[in-house]
Amino acid sequence: MASQEIETLTAALSRLPGLGPRSARRAVLWLIKRRETALVQLLDALGEVREALVECETCGNIDTTNPCGICVDTRRDARSICVVEEVADLWALDRARLFTGHYHVLGGRLSALDGVRPEDLAIEGLLRRVGEGGIDEVVLAMNATLEGQTTAHYIAERLEAFPVRVTQLAHGLPVGGELDYLDEGTLAQAIRARRPVG
Numbered sequence: 001m002a003s004q005e006i007e008t009l010t011a012a013l014s015r016l017p018g019l020g021p022r023s024a025r026r027a028v029l030w031l032i033k034r035r036e037t038a039l040v041q042l043l044d045a046l047g048e049v050r051e052a053l054v055e056c057e058t059c060g061n062i063d064t065t066n067p068c069g070i071c072v073d074t075r076r077d078a079r080s081i082c083v084v085e086e087v088a089d090l091w092a093l094d095r096a097r098l099f100t101g102h103y104h105v106l107g108g109r110l111s112a113l114d115g116v117r118p119e120d121l122a123i124e125g126l127l128r129r130v131g132e133g134g135i136d137e138v139v140l141a142m143n144a145t146l147e148g149q150t151t152a153h154y155i156a157e158r159l160e161a162f163p164v165r166v167t168q169l170a171h172g173l174p175v176g177g178e179l180d181y182l183d184e185g186t187l188a189q190a191i192r193a194r195r196p197v198g
């Protein structure tokens with residue numbers, strides 16, 4: 001029997017995406033063996049994340065400032081907004097330097113199965129940004145999953161009320177493809193060949 005402390009840490013780690021109880025236990029043992037090095041680094045990094053990171057009230061990005069570095073970067077094209085499901089998708093696109101406009105993070109996707117409704121996502125915030133004017137294009141960069149595409153259709157319909165060009169990532173995204181798992185070449189192709197919705 002492991003001690004209560006180890007059980008608690010293992011349980012906490014096993015809730016992380018992609019980490020089950022077995023790999024969580026392995027990670028805990030690995031950290032215990034490196035308590036003066038890797039464990040200290042991890043604690044410091046976690047502490048900094050907790051202290052320093054905030055959610056951008058404009059776009060939903062996670063950064064050290066609010067508004068975030070992307071929203072205040074005057075070299076970026078503020079007339080173009082790329083809508084993504086999760087912050088990880090924003091980071092994937094931005095890492096690859098594929099899109100030089102601004103972003104909007106929905107915080108998920110519509111899902112009848114999981115009970116995610118439009119009001120659970122940051123859709124009103126997007127409509128408000130577009131409604132304020134100065135936006136020429138909204139790029140819908142949802143994942144190529146059924147739920148992602150349902151979400152894209154819903155948002156495209158809501159955007160019909162505004163004088164903006166609405167485009168979405170080109171097909172060629174693998175079906176079921178999640179953006180942050182794609183290689184940069186595939187992502188670049190999908191962005192470059194984006195097409196009007198509808």
Ligand SMILES: [Zn+2]
Binds near residue numbers: 057059070
């Ligand atoms: Zn922002």
